[in-house]
Amino acid sequence: MPKVKxxxxxxxxxxxxxxxxxxxxxxxxxxxxxxxxxxxxxxDTPSSTVKxxxxxxxxxxxxxxxxxxxxxxxxxxxRIRTLERMGERYKIQFTDKEKVRFSLMESFGVPIGQLxxxxxxxxxxxxxxGLQNGIxxxxxxxxxxxxxxxxxNARYATKELNDKELRITIKGDxxxxxxxxxxxxxxxxxxxxxxxxxxxSLEGAD
Amino acid sequence: xxxxxxxGGGGKKKGGKVRSKKQSARVDMTPMxxxxxxxxxxxxxxxTLAKPQAMDIAMPDKDEENQDQLQVADTRxxxxxxxxxxxxxxxxxxxEDPKTPTPQGFGKEGxxxxxxxxxxxxxAATGKGxxxxxxxxxxxxxxxxxxxxxxxxxxxxxxYAIVDITEPEIGLLKRDGVY
Numbered sequence: 001m002p003k004v005k006x007x008x009x010x011x012x013x014x015x016x017x018x019x020x021x022x023x024x025x026x027x028x029x030x031x032x033x034x035x036x037x038x039x040x041x042x043x044d045t046p047s048s049t050v051k052x053x054x055x056x057x058x059x060x061x062x063x064x065x066x067x068x069x070x071x072x073x074x075x076x077x078x079r080i081r082t083l084e085r086m087g088e089r090y091k092i093q094f095t096d097k098e099k100v101r102f103s104l105m106e107s108f109g110v111p112i113g114q115l116x117x118x119x120x121x122x123x124x125x126x127x128x129x130g131l132q133n134g135i136x137x138x139x140x141x142x143x144x145x146x147x148x149x150x151x152x153n154a155r156y157a158t159k160e161l162n163d164k165e166l167r168i169t170i171k172g173d174x175x176x177x178x179x180x181x182x183x184x185x186x187x188x189x190x191x192x193x194x195x196x197x198x199x200x201s202l203e204g205a206d
Numbered sequence: 207x208x209x210x211x212x213x214g215g216g217g218k219k220k221g222g223k224v225r226s227k228k229q230s231a232r233v234d235m236t237p238m239x240x241x242x243x244x245x246x247x248x249x250x251x252x253x254t255l256a257k258p259q260a261m262d263i264a265m266p267d268k269d270e271e272n273q274d275q276l277q278v279a280d281t282r283x284x285x286x287x288x289x290x291x292x293x294x295x296x297x298x299x300x301x302e303d304p305k306t307p308t309p310q311g312f313g314k315e316g317x318x319x320x321x322x323x324x325x326x327x328x329x330a331a332t333g334k335g336x337x338x339x340x341x342x343x344x345x346x347x348x349x350x351x352x353x354x355x356x357x358x359x360x361x362x363x364x365x366y367a368i369v370d371i372t373e374p375e376i377g378l379l380k381r382d383g384v385y
Contacts, residue, residue, distance in 0.1 A: 015235035022242035029249040045258065046349040048356040054260045064348070169260060174349035178288070178342045181351065185368070189265055197260035200352055 068134025
């Protein structure tokens with residue numbers, strides 16, 4: 001064998017730059033991931049193959065689970081205006097501080113009589129299981145149900161403040177019995193809201 | 207530099223009597239970068255997947271005075287009844303004279319196949335599209351409803367409606383053990 005030694009060069013690549021770029025990208029993605037609000041009623045939505053994404057403004061979500069109905073609307077000014085109108089309708093006065101606290105609540109489910117107490121509680125105490133039992137969806141005599149009033153006033157507030165139609169979505173638990181869902185759909189149809197959306201998780205097409 | 211060189215000059219001999227035997231501590235950053243990219247991919251995928259999807263529905267106008275069932279052409283109508291325990295039953299035509307009532311299951315081999323067949327049949331027979339009426343009984347759950355709507359979207363049926371179930375139809379479900 002010839003005794004020629006091939007001069008070996010070092011193959012170490014300097015990874016610093018790559019490391020910097022990677023950590024920058026990582027920081028970006030972690031910061032742009034919005035933190036999820038704790039919801040009072042965890043709901044397991046059924047899956048479907050539709051891929052239309054949900055908008056984030058002018059949207060109201062009716063969450064149905066365990067036979068209870070929760071309601072939430074997007075946008076702090078809309079929440080405040082809806083609360084004011086509900087106060088006028090049910091003759092309850094809300095202070096400005098309460099209105100601000102209410103505007104930070106993403107979703108809630110209590111009859112209007114208990115709403116003040118709910119607003120006074122702190123964030124994590126509100127979401128304790130068993131505390132919020134749902135908005136009444138049945139009409140009492142000739143008076144329409146509270147759920148109907150909430151939806152109606154949210155639509156009014158959105159039209160008044162943003163001049164847009166409120167988009168109503170239903171977020172139901174997979175195991176939810178159909179009659180509760182039917183009640184909500186009937187309330188919507190009575191208000192002539194015939195177009196709404198169901199929230200589903202992603203499913204691969206079979 | 208990427209190599210954390212804590213040796214103070216590699217193998218350079220120190221002058222003097224004290225000579226501590228240090229080895230060059232070079233840290234290779236490659237695995238760190240691998241991990242970073244894994245985490246980035248994870249966050250990229252989970253934030254976009256976490257946004258829930260919305261499935262649009264349009265209901266027919268509910269007229270308080272007119273409680274009749276929708277007037278639809280019986281020859282083009284397929285009615286799907288949602289029963290208990292994730293089972294369903296479908297039939298063609300109207301409830302007075304149901305043609306081919308068939309209990310079936312969900313999914314590709316089940317109801318989807320039937321809907322696709324009927325779409326072809328009705329198209330061949332009348333030249334117009336299939337109309338599907340969805341009637342959910344009290345024993346069905348929300349997932350059944352969403353699954354059926356999903357099948358309708360997949361099979362591309364343009365005309366469909368969610369309507370109330372009637373007594374004779376509940377009788378049909380009971381008869382076939384799906385209630």
